[in-house]
Amino acid sequence: MREATAQDYSLSKTHGIKEKTLLFSRFASATMPHQYSEDSGRLTMRRLQLQGTPQILLAVVHAQRRVSNGESSLLLAATDLANTIVTVEQDTGISRTVLVGDLNINPFDPGVSAGGALHAVMTRQLAARGERISGGKSYRFFYNPMSGHFGDRAPGPPGTYRLYSSELHNYHWNMYDQVLLRPELMNSLRELKILDTDGEESLVTRSGAPKKSSASDHLPIFFQLEL
Numbered sequence: 001m002r003e004a005t006a007q008d009y010s011l012s013k014t015h016g017i018k019e020k021t022l023l024f025s026r027f028a029s030a031t032m033p034h035q036y037s038e039d040s041g042r043l044t045m046r047r048l049q050l051q052g053t054p055q056i057l058l059a060v061v062h063a064q065r066r067v068s069n070g071e072s073s074l075l076l077a078a079t080d081l082a083n084t085i086v087t088v089e090q091d092t093g094i095s096r097t098v099l100v101g102d103l104n105i106n107p108f109d110p111g112v113s114a115g116g117a118l119h120a121v122m123t124r125q126l127a128a129r130g131e132r133i134s135g136g137k138s139y140r141f142f143y144n145p146m147s148g149h150f151g152d153r154a155p156g157p158p159g160t161y162r163l164y165s166s167e168l169h170n171y172h173w174n175m176y177d178q179v180l181l182r183p184e185l186m187n188s189l190r191e192l193k194i195l196d197t198d199g200e201e202s203l204v205t206r207s208g209a210p211k212k213s214s215a216s217d218h219l220p221i222f223f224q225l226e227l
Contacts, residue, residue, distance in 0.1 A: 020062040021101065032058070036088050043081065045088055053227045056185070057094045059085055061101035074104065078111025082118045086140065098225070099142065099180040102218060106175050107147045115139035120180045122147035127183045143186040146178045146221075149194055156194045160219045162209040179223050191224040 020041040025032055027050070035057065036045040042063065048056040064077055089095055099118070105111045112118050115134050120142035121127050127143035150173075152158050159173030181189060196204045196219060203215045210219050 021060045023060060035092065036084070038084075043084065045085075047092065047094065050227065054096055055092075055094050056227070057085075057088060057092065057097040059088075059097060059099045059101075061099065061103065063102060063104040065104060071109075074109070075111045075114075075117060078103070078105060078117045082116070095182055096184045097142075097182045098185060100178070100221075100223075102177050104176050106171070107144050107150070107178065112144065112178070112180075118142055118180060120144035120178075124183075124186050127181075127186055130183055141183055142180040143183060144178065144180050145186075145189060145192050146175050149192070150175050157196050157204065157208060157219055160194055160210075160221065161217065177218055177221050179221060185225065188225045188227060189223065190226045191222070193222050195220045195222055 021044050023032070023044070023046070027048070031049055032046045033049070034044070035047050037043065043059065043061045045057060045059045048058050061081060063081070064074070085097060085099065089097060103112065103118075107113065107120065107122065110117060112120050115132060116139060119132070119139045122144055124143055127141045129141065131138045131140045133139075148154060149156065150159060157173075159175050160177040161174045162172060163170060163174060177194075179192065196202065196208075198215075201214075203211055203219060205211050210217050
């Protein structure tokens with residue numbers, strides 16, 4: 001397999017006022033038609049329609065910054081995101097959804113884990129139930145494989161964002177960047193890792209923190225689905 005070059009990639013941008021998300025794809029643009037974008041540019045959704053495979057909804061998000069918003073605002077934003085995804089799923093009839101991006105909240109925060117919000121759980125066994133009934137209302141599950149990469153018991157960095165703070169309550173490492181999969185897709189996940197190098201240069205400092213001076217204050221995630 002030859003090394004990919006810039007000519008191999010087509011650039012697909014959000015249709016929002018401010019471009020917060022950019023998609024680079026080796027697929028022809030016709031295979032990834034635009035489905036939905038927020039005016040803020042923080043969310044874009046595409047339909048991935050490849051020959052011989054059921055269609056997939058790809059949602060890419062760059063959520064509001066945590067330092068600029070309180071816990072209640074972050075929860076409301078995640079709830080609105082979840083509702084938007086459900087609406088697009090219903091409109092398209094597609095339930096095979098991937099959500100990826102900077103959520104600016106951790107896997108255990110209510111915006112990710114709560115019913116009514118993204119409702120993402122940490123095991124395939126739980127997600128395989130498809131949905132959970134609470135208060136007479138049904139809430140669909142996402143599967144969140146990022147939980148298994150939190151801390152130093154898994155290969156790679158212990159999170160995607162390190163917070164330096166003098167506050168007494170500080171997690172230090174956070175998993176703000178995540179990939180969530182609907183149960184229909186979760187068994188297609190073949191590889192997932194947090195990257196600390198681009199293959200040539202390190203993305204982290206000597207202490208292991210993201211090298212924000214030359215790269216980003218967040219570490220990227222890599223995942224592979226077998227479709």
